[in-house]
Amino acid sequence: MMLKKSWLVALALGAAFTTQAQKVNVQSAYNELKNGSLEKAKEYIDQAVNHPETQNWDKTYLYRGQIYAKVNADANLKLKSPNALDIAGESFLKCRELDKKGKYTDDVAQGLAGIYGSMIDMAIRAGEKKDYATAVAGFEGAMKYEIKTVKPFASSTTETKITGPDGKVTKVESTTQVSIANQPFEVNLDPNHIRLVDNAAYNAKLGKIYDKAELYYTQMIATDSVKPYHFGDLATIYKEQKKNDAYLKTLEAGIAKFPGNYDLMVEEINAYIEMNKLPDAITKLLKAHDLNPQNVAITEVLANAYEKAKDLPNAIKYYQEALRTDPKSYFSNYNMGAIIVNEAAKMTEEANKIPASKAKEYDAAVVKINEKQKTAIPYLEAAIVAKSGDLEAMDILRKIYVKLNMMDKASALKKEIDAAKAAKGGAR
Numbered sequence: 001m002m003l004k005k006s007w008l009v010a011l012a013l014g015a016a017f018t019t020q021a022q023k024v025n026v027q028s029a030y031n032e033l034k035n036g037s038l039e040k041a042k043e044y045i046d047q048a049v050n051h052p053e054t055q056n057w058d059k060t061y062l063y064r065g066q067i068y069a070k071v072n073a074d075a076n077l078k079l080k081s082p083n084a085l086d087i088a089g090e091s092f093l094k095c096r097e098l099d100k101k102g103k104y105t106d107d108v109a110q111g112l113a114g115i116y117g118s119m120i121d122m123a124i125r126a127g128e129k130k131d132y133a134t135a136v137a138g139f140e141g142a143m144k145y146e147i148k149t150v151k152p153f154a155s156s157t158t159e160t161k162i163t164g165p166d167g168k169v170t171k172v173e174s175t176t177q178v179s180i181a182n183q184p185f186e187v188n189l190d191p192n193h194i195r196l197v198d199n200a201a202y203n204a205k206l207g208k209i210y211d212k213a214e215l216y217y218t219q220m221i222a223t224d225s226v227k228p229y230h231f232g233d234l235a236t237i238y239k240e241q242k243k244n245d246a247y248l249k250t251l252e253a254g255i256a257k258f259p260g261n262y263d264l265m266v267e268e269i270n271a272y273i274e275m276n277k278l279p280d281a282i283t284k285l286l287k288a289h290d291l292n293p294q295n296v297a298i299t300e301v302l303a304n305a306y307e308k309a310k311d312l313p314n315a316i317k318y319y320q321e322a323l324r325t326d327p328k329s330y331f332s333n334y335n336m337g338a339i340i341v342n343e344a345a346k347m348t349e350e351a352n353k354i355p356a357s358k359a360k361e362y363d364a365a366v367v368k369i370n371e372k373q374k375t376a377i378p379y380l381e382a383a384i385v386a387k388s389g390d391l392e393a394m395d396i397l398r399k400i401y402v403k404l405n406m407m408d409k410a411s412a413l414k415k416e417i418d419a420a421k422a423a424k425g426g427a428r
Contacts, residue, residue: 132207
């Protein structure tokens with residue numbers, strides 16, 4: 001019996017000794033950290049975190065977080081541990097999970113604050129270098145390790161009124177109950193978190209990391225901080241992936257949220273035009289035009305949509321309306337000139353079908369063609385003034401001058417064309 005008992009005691013002492021030895025590794029890691037021997041501190045804490053006796057000890061992860069945060073700041077050691085910052089953050093979170101008594105609450109909060117700041121710094125630097133994947137990872141890390149709103153307890157007060165025989169209140173007793181929360185921190189979607197989501201979305205968009213971009217823009221749209229550009233950016237992401245249904249639905253949702261927003265309305269209209277859904281585009285444009293009839297851009301796009309739909313009377317109507325508001329508009333002046341020139345070209349094709357035996361009929365047709373071309377001149381001249389050096393418009397106008405025997409103007413314009421070509425050829 002004595003032998004058996006002694007053996008059991010020895011076994012127990014051995015186990016205690018093993019546990020103590022592993023705890024010494026944790027303390028040694030801390031001591032080396034304080035002495036500035038980061039490499040040794042890392043060796044000790046790596047041993048402790050991988051040993052059954054200390055791998056579930058809150059202090060192990062506290063020191064591991066502190067050590068790896070320092071490793072991340074050391075250029076040489078970080079080469080061997082490129083994910084040191086994330087290891088540090090995970091360690092602080094693990095410490096918080098294991099620290100049932102809240103002994104290290106302040107230390108963990110301080111550690112996570114440092115990780116949070118480092119993650120944001122990493123993200124910003126990566127974004128500046130156009131390393132968008134790393135930038136997104138940095139903002140995601142900041143979300144993961146951000147400081148939450150601390151709510152360590154909840155309290156409620158109950159009042160009890162005591163009345164006498166006459167029914168009057170004689171005494172009021174107050175009882176306050178305090179309940180400790182299950183977790184020392186509570187997630188709070190505050191403005192700082194929303195900014196992280198916004199930045200993650202933007203960098204994911206720039207990097208064409210579509211799954212992350214969709215995720216974070218969708219989150220932004222669900223917040224009170226949503227802006228029209230969030231809908232526009234998400235729509236662009238869907239457009240780039242050729243998800244046309246999602247593209248249109250996102251624009252519609254944005255316009256519903258921000259009625260009359262010019263950028264979203266124009267994007268939606270362009271979407272319909274690009275998809276050759278001209279009737280839908282025209283319907284949207286007419287609504288937009290009614291909301292703001294003085295908006296030249298909307299009027300011009302409406303005119304252009306009618307032109308693409310081959311409804312020239314309405315196209316001309318709205319180009320003319322745009323020019324009444326902005327007589328110097330290049331777009332409306334050029335397109336009006338182009339419509340007239342194209343009509344004259346069709347008239348010329350018909351005239352060329354007239355038999356040689358009908359010379360008078362042909363001559364009459366030529367007169368009408370020349371009259372038609374003459375009406376294009378003011379529009380093309382205005383377009384050239386609005387957009388100096390537009391070789392295409394200048395060449396069309398020069399040919400009209402020649403056709404109408406306006407040789408002085410044709411010669412002067414030829415010099416302008418040659419000068420514009422020379423300038424364009426000499427530009428870098």
